[in-house]
Each structure stands twice: as structure tokens, then as C-alpha cells.
């Protein structure tokens with residue numbers, strides 16, 4: 001089942017985490033108390049140009065020294081600390097959440113157009129693909145961070161003191177796990193670089209999508225289907241430089257019957273997308289919200305087997321599984337509507 | 352001392368009480384099993400029987416009984432009756448043993464040890480009767496990425512040009528069987544069926560008879576080592592061109608159409624003298640390495656103004672994946688892999704039964720290799736050789752194939768009983784023969800309907816299987832090995848297939 005919610009303030013006015021915590025807790029019917037998480041953008045203004053690497057360590061001895069080694073080979077750690085937490089009676093602390101503010105040495109990655117991002121991506125893949133036991137990078141973007149754990153939304157939020165962070169984009173997820181219960185790494189949001197994903201559903205095309213991203217240099221290590229969405233966005237958005245509505249079209253394309261009816265130009269475009277990005281098409285029931293620095297996009301599968309509701313209020317755009325969650329966060333919300341199947345809902349920062 | 356005769360393969364018996372002496376069996380059997388005596392009695396020569404079942408299917412009284420191996424040998428696990436008989440026959444003839452149809456050895460069938468997935472609770476299955484189910488398949492090169500820009504005015508502009516692709520309404524095509532090997536009526540039935548179902552059929556290396564011209568938009572023309580029937584008219588008419596390097600039933604050797612099968616019409620279509628043996632050499636004499644192949648691909652594209660996809664067909668041999676990767680680097684649009692169970696009109700038995708690898712493993716390793724090298728988009732993968740039903744197709748696609756060719760199954764839908772005597776040119780079903788009286792038994796109107804029905808029913812079953820797995824578009828099944836599990840497959844095979852065992 002799972003409950004998701006995302007919000008953007010298009011004017012980049014910041015919101016603290018208390019609102020989204022309440023909204024997410026409202027959807028506890030959709031969760032099981034075994035996983036919840038938040039992603040927030042704009043929270044580290046002091047380290048704006050550093051990659052904030054959030055890592056779960058099983059302990060601070062061996063895994064951490066290994067991670068220190070590899071990170072320091074590839075760049076400079078500007079600052080590091082344990083992520084501040086507050087013990088919660090109902091939350092069992094399984095890992096030590098840690099954060100590094102990191103600047104890659106760009107000259108180390110040859111043959112790349114975006115060397116700093118590729119270094120960070122390489123480090124994430126390297127650390128996570130079990131070469132380093134007991135360490136898991138769960139967030140790696142700039143001026144943003146993911147906070148997640150196994151527990152109910154309010155406990156996870158209080159554990160990380162979510163109220164104290166101020167961001168202009170927030171994503172949150174309430175998990176009902178079937179695959180990897182109780183594992184902190186299995187909670188959403190999933191993140192790679194600036195891409196964060198919350199996802200309600202199950203991707204029946206996972207094997208196909210996984211092979212596609214793997215043949216493009218990504219490694220799926222989280223034992224769950226959601227991470228593939230983050231990698232697809234990174235591949236199609238960052239490497240192929242596709243506009244976000246086209247990425248959504250690749251993942252949830254119109255049916256051939258619809259394409260056949262389009263005018264020549266549209267048909268050519270849509271056919272090209274389906275032929276080229278067939279392996280990126282995501283099948284199965286899902287509702288997804290993806291965030292990056294300059295916006296959020298929400299969409300569902302092609303026959304809308306999972307709910308998604310949109311609300312707007314001034315510069316704020318909300319996307320959620322439930323209208324009630326949006327109303328909890330913003331009782332004054334105007335213009336609630338339900339997007340069609342596969343139709344992207346895009347909220348962009350205007351500056 | 353004579354070696355004497357080997358025991359009967361089949362025994363035919365007529366229940367004389369049931370028989371009404373209509374003589375249909377006498378008329379229908381082209382192998383001469385039945386003879387009508389002057390007194391109206393029917394004499395039976397069981398030794399001539401091939402188990403083609405023509406008599407049995409035509410007998411109005413169900414009076415005919417056929418039993419296989421009616422005479423036992425002393426049983427022995429190593430010296431099977433077949434092993435003994437081959438030795439006896441070869442001692443007598445001093446020749447290579449010929450055999451028809453596919454590999455007849457008792458190897459395990461991987462398809463039968465793979466199981467498909469279905470949805471329960473966490474994701475809903477999709478009902479193909481209510482929701483769209485997309486099986487449309489495009490074969491050909493795909494770009495690795497699109498250049499799409501958003502312009503100042505907000506308009507989206509596509510700057511990538513697609514290369515020509517074949518559009519199929521179902522991922523099932525009819526494989527190459529040449530006019531000569533099969534009759535014109537048989538080919539016509541296949542062509543009509545392909546047109547009816549929105550798919551394609553292959554000409555084989557026998558040229559394109561003018562009677563097939565009306566269906567040319569659904570025909571893939573083949574260029575093989577004999578170059579039979581190849582001219583610009585032929586190339587221009589096909590929807591796509593296929594270069595045949597090898598064939599699963601007999602990898603590494605050429606083809607041989609006996610002169611008896613080369614009648615005037617066949618000779619004209621093949622562009623060879625009537626009555627002459629049509630021999631395709633083992634290699635193409637202008638292809639001695641991969642770059643020669645790349646040249647031929649380019650040559651054919653140049654000749655047809657780069658308007659048609661060019662496929663390359665190879666037999667599934669041990670290093671099939673590396674060969675396929677080489678082909679993907681040429682300008683070829685699809686690689687066809689033919690597994691060791693692929694059918695044939697005639698092949699040396701020693702090849703048919705011993706050379707090559709199963710199609711299931713070949714698909715998996717080709718798809719994996721292309722993926723690893725990041726060139727999977729450069730070619731479509733078409734699988735053939737021993738595909739018997741819609742489940743085999745679903746499994747092939749989940750292992751990584753884009754589409755399949757069916758051959759034997761299409762023949763069975765026209766009457767073939769897989770008797771394996773195609774090379775004798777006496778097929779009583781009018782399929783693998785050029786004898787006019789036999790050919791006329793096959794009515795293209797009727798048989799094209801049967802072939803089309805087969806394709807339609809398999810397409811329906813594919814939709815149901817996909818829907819049950821929560822998939823509504825064929826591209827989400829392709830290479831989706833997480834929807835397969837291996838049952839009683841050894842670890843090595845599971846590793847090649849990259850499929851988990853059941854329960855995992």
C-alpha cells in the first residue's frame with residue numbers, strides 16, 4: 001500500500017518539517033510502522049556546494065574507516081558529523097546515521113562531462129554494492145538530505161528532529177513493506193545525487209528496468225524496485241538531458257492506440273520515445289513523486305492502479321496519495337484535482 | 352552374408368471389421384503402404400510407413416492402427432535400437448545418415464523447467480478483456496538515446512532520426528522455409544496468414560515466387576550462401592532482408608535440395624536449371640570474417656537505399672554471444688538465433704542431434720552479452736528453433752528475445768505430423784513436396800486460416816500471461832528474468848539464464 005506526499009514551494013520559501021510529519025502520520029492506515037522517511041531540499045545552506053553524503057554505519061569502527069579511506073581518495077571532506085537524533089521509545093536504533101559534506105576532486109574522473117557527479121555516483125555504487133560491509137549511502141545530493149528509518153512516521157520524524165530542518169521541497173513516505181521489512185535502507189525516499197523518489201506500488205517490469213540501468217553503469221543494491229526509478233531519472237534526466245515531461249512519457253507512455261491517433265509530429269515523437277526507451281517503461285501499479293533541486297514531478301502508471309491527488313495553494317504544489325493528507329498540511333488548499341493515468345504533474349521552482 | 356533387414360519402425364493394421372473398403376488410405380498414402388488388390392482386399396506394407404498419419408486422419412471408420420517399434424531389440428541403455436540401426440544402415444550404404452525435422456535426442460528441454468510468474472495481492476493482475484494489452488513489437492535498430500530539446504517557445508523538438516523498423520502486431524513470426532523445400536501452396540498459406548495477423552514470414556533461400564508478390568509487405572526475403580533467387584527485384588520486394596549464415600538444425604554446413612524437387616517452377620524462382628541439385632555452400636564464399644559480413648549488410652542496404660532492416664541469422668553455437676555482439680557492431684538490425692532444436696527439411700543426423708546449443712541458453716547469453724557491452728539497443732534479437740506454444744514464447748521474451756520465429760508449429764497447423772521425411776519429397780500433406788497431386792491437397796485458403804488461428808490463439812494466451820503478471824506492454828516482459836524461475840535446473844544453467852530457482 002504505502003502513503004506518499006510531496007510538496008514544493010515554487011518561490012523557494014522554506015517550510016519546516018512539522019507539517020509534512022503530520023500529513024504523513026495521517027496516512028498511517030497505509031503503513032505498518034516498519035519504515036518511514038523524509039527528503040528535504042535547501043536544508044544545508046552553509047554547505048551549499050558540497051555533496052551531503054548521508055550514510056548508515058553499522059558501527060563507527062571498521063565500516064567508517066573504510067568509507068573515510070575511499071572518500072578521501074576521491075575528494076575533500078569539508079565537514080562531517082553524526083546526524084543529530086533523539087531516541088524514541090518505539091524506534092530501535094539499528095545504525096548510526098552519519099553525514100559527510102564532500103567536494104570531489106573533479107580531475108580524477110577522466111572522460112566524463114559531469115565529473116563531480118560521476119565521482120559521487122561511483123562512490124555510492126562502490127560503497128553500496130557490498131564492497132564495504134556495514135555502510136550504506138542513502139542520500140548523496142547537494143544542499144538536500146534524506147532521513148529515514150524503520151518505524152512510524154512521527155517516530156522517525158522525531159528521531160531525526162525533522163521539525164528543525166527548513167526546506168522548499170519535501171517528500172515523505174509511509175511504508176507497508178513486503179520485500180525487506182524493518183531494514184532502514186529499504187525505507188523511502190530513495191536517492192541518488194539530487195534525485196529523490198517516493199513510490200507507492202510494485203514495478204512488475206523491474207527485471208527489464210534493472211537490466212537497462214545496469215547496462216548503463218548503475219548497480220541495483222537495495223533489493224527493492226524503487227531505487228531503479230532514481231537511476232532512470234538520473235540516466236534520462238542527467239545523461240540524456242531529457243525534459244522531465246519526456247522522462248515521464250518514457251516511463252509511462254501513451255498506448256499505441258492513442259499514438260496512432262496523434263498528428264504526424266506527435267506520433268513521431270511518441271513512437272521514438274517508445275522505441276528507444278522501451279526498457280525504461282515501468283509496468284505495474286505505481287504512484288511516484290520524484291524531486292530534484294528545481295522541481296518535483298508526480299505520475300502514476302498507465303492505467304492508474306494507485307491513487308494520486310494534487311493540490312495547489314499560492315506558490316505551493318502538493319502531490320499525495322490522499323487528499324486528507326494535503327488538507328492536514330494546508331487546510332486552506334485550493335484547487336484539488338486528480339491527474340489522469342500517466343499524466344505528469346510538474347512543479348518547478350520559479351526564480 | 353547379408354545383414355538382413357532391420358525390424359519394422361511402425362506397424363500398420365486395419366481393423367477389417369470396421370473397414371468399409373473406401374480405399375481412401377490407398378489413395379492418400381504417398382509412401383505406398385497400402386495397395387488395393389484385384390479382389391478389393393487391401394495389402395499393407397508397413398515397412399514403407401513414416402507415421403505421417405495421413406491415412407489415419409482420412410479414414411472414415413477409425414479402422415487404422417499404428418504402433419511404433421512393434422519389434423523389440425534386446426534392451427540396452429547404451430546401444431539403443433537407434434544406435435544399432437544407424438550402424439547397420441551405414442555399414443550397408445557407406446553414407447551419411449539423413450534426417451528431417453529437429454533434434455530428436457532426449458536432451459532436457461529448458462523451457463519445460465522454467466516457470467512464469469503471476470500477481471497476487473501486492474499488485475493487481477490486469478484483465479486483457481478490459482484493459483489494453485500491447486503486443487506490438489518493433490524490430491530493428493534503436494538509438495541509444497534521443498536528443499529532445501525544449502525550445503524557447505516551449506515546443507518539444509526531436510532531433511534524432513530513427514532507422515527503419517518492422518512493425519509487428521504480435522511478436523510471433525513465421526520462419527524461413529523455402530519454396531522448393533516446401534510447396535508453393537504451403538508458402539502461400541504462410542504468407543496469407545502473416546498478412547492476416549500483421550506479422551511476417553520468411554522466404555527461405557528459394558527466391559520469391561510471383562504468386563507471393565501480393566503479400567510481399569509481410570515477407571522477409573533471405574540471402575543465403577547459394578544466393579538462389581537473389582536479384583534487385585527480389586530484394587526490393589521484401590519488407591526486410593535476412594542474411595542466413597547458419598541454421599540450428601545443421602550449424603556449420605550448407606544446404607542441399609535434391610534435383611528431384613527442382614521442377615520448372617522451382618528452378619525459375621531459384622534461378623537455377625531444372626532438375627539440378629541446389630547446393631548452398633557451407634560458408635558464404637564472400638564472408639570469411641565478421642567485417643566481410645558487415646560489408647554484405649552494408650551492400651544490401653546500399654542496394655535497397657537504406658530503407659529496409661537487414662537481419663542476420665546464425666545457429667546457436669557455443670560462442671553465439673560473441674558472434675552476436677560482432678553482428679550488432681555491423682549495421683545489421685536484428686540477429687536471429689536458431690537453437691539446436693530447429694527444424695529442417697533434411698540434415699545429416701549427426702549434426703541435427705549433436706551440434707549446437709539450446710535456444711533458451713542462447714537467448715540468455717546473447718541478451719546478456721549485448722547488455723554488458725551496452726549495445727542491446729543496436730539489434731533486435733529474434734529466437735527460433737523448437738518453439739511449441741505460447742509459454743515458450745513468453746519465456747523466450749522474458750529471457751531477452753524481441754520476437755520469435757515459428758516453423759514446425761506453423762507446418763503442424765497445416766497438417767504436418769512431424770514424420771521427419773520431408774527430404775523425400777513425398778509429403779502426403781502437400782507441404783514438403785512438389786508433386787502436383789500432393790500439393791493440390793493443400794488449399795491455401797483453408798490452411799492460411801489454420802496458421803492465422805494458431806498465431807491468434809498464441810497471441811491471446813500471451814496477453815493473458817502478461818496480464819496475470821501485471822504487465823500490459825510487451826517491452827516490460829522483454830529481458831524481465833525476475834519473472835522467471837528455474838525448476839530443477841542445475842546451478843550452471845541457472846547462472847547462464849540468470850534466473851533464480853523456484854522459491855527464491
Ligand code: SF4
Nearest residue numbers: 370371373374376410
Ligand atoms: S481409409 Fe479406413 S475405411 Fe477406408 S479403406 Fe482405408 S482402412 Fe478402410
Ligand code: SF4
Nearest residue numbers: 767768770771773778
Ligand atoms: S512436412 Fe515433413 S514432417 Fe511434416 S508431414 Fe510432411 S514430410 Fe512429414
